[in-house]
Structure formats: C-alpha cells, structure tokens
Amino acid sequence: MPRISVSKSGIRPVEPNASLQRHAQRFLELKRGLEQIEYFCKGTVLKRMMKCGKAQCACASDATKRHGPYFELTYKANGKTVNVKLSREAAPLYRAAAQQYRKLKTLLNRLDKLSKTILRHQAKLAESKSPSARTDSKQGLFRYPRLKR
Ligand SMILES: [Zn+2]
Numbered sequence: 001m002p003r004i005s006v007s008k009s010g011i012r013p014v015e016p017n018a019s020l021q022r023h024a025q026r027f028l029e030l031k032r033g034l035e036q037i038e039y040f041c042k043g044t045v046l047k048r049m050m051k052c053g054k055a056q057c058a059c060a061s062d063a064t065k066r067h068g069p070y071f072e073l074t075y076k077a078n079g080k081t082v083n084v085k086l087s088r089e090a091a092p093l094y095r096a097a098a099q100q101y102r103k104l105k106t107l108l109n110r111l112d113k114l115s116k117t118i119l120r121h122q123a124k125l126a127e128s129k130s131p132s133a134r135t136d137s138k139q140g141l142f143r144y145p146r147l148k149r
Contacts, residue, residue: 043075
C-alpha cells in the first residue's frame with residue numbers, strides 16, 4: 001500500500017486499525033463533554049478602574065483613587081473589537097459564560113482533530129474493502145487531493 005503524505009494538512013501515515021476503536025471511544029467521551037456546557041459567550045470580561053477626566057479629581061494623580069470598578073465584555077466580531085459595558089451584577093455571569101465558551105472551543109478542537117483521525121481510518125478501511133482500490137491503488141491516490149481543504 002502506498003503511504004499517503006500531504007504536506008501541510010498534517011496527514012500522516014494511517015495507524016493500525018486496532019486504534020480506531022480507541023479513537024471512537026475517546027470521541028464519545030468528548031461528545032459527552034458537550035452536554036456539560038452551560039450558556040456560553042465569546043469574549044473576555046475586563047475589570048477596569050477609570051479616570052473621570054476632571055483635572056481637580058484625585059483620580060487624575062492617584063491611581064488608587066480611580067473610579068470603578070467598571071466591567072466590560074470584549075470580543076472580536078468581523079475583525080473588530082467590540083466592548084459591551086456590564087453591570088457589576090452581570091459581570092460574574094458573563095465571566096462564567098466566557099469560560100464556558102473557551103471550554104467549548106477546546107472541546108470542538110479536540111473533536112475536530114479526533115474526527116479527522118477517525119475519518120482517515122475509515123477511509124483506509126473502506127479503500128481496503130473496495131476491489132477497485134485493491135487492484136488499482138493509484139486511482140485511490142489520485143482521488144485523494146480533492147479532500148484537501
Ligand atoms: Zn475622578
């Protein structure tokens with residue numbers, strides 16, 4: 001069997017089929033993790049102490065006399081940074097939601113990686129079962145680049 005190596009997409013030689021089971025198990029575990037995700041929100045909650053801008057106010061010269069704290073949610077949308085003011089009460093809710101979002105992203109990345117690994121296994125398996133692939137492995141190789149992103 002020819003080894004498939006596609007430069008930057010990170011497709012490495014396929015591991016033995018025995019590990020497919022292990023990957024499938026891990027996929028299920030990670031998928032269960034998705035159900036644990038609570039309400040989520042992209043972004044970061046910032047806590048800020050502000051100067052009011054009045055020259056005679058103590059905040060102008062003393063950093064410890066600044067006003068606040070003020071909270072805001074900041075995130076990127078279409079390449080632009082968006083800031084949303086949050087009340088003191090809302091801040092912990094959004095902070096928790098932002099944490100959930102990061103957790104979700106981590107999970108998705110892992111699921112994505114794992115899915116690709118599993119798909120590679122499945123493709124290899126399907127190819128090995130196909131008579132045309134066995135008699136003409138070059139054809140299989142030729143089709144492969146279309147899968148590239
Ligand atoms: Zn001030």
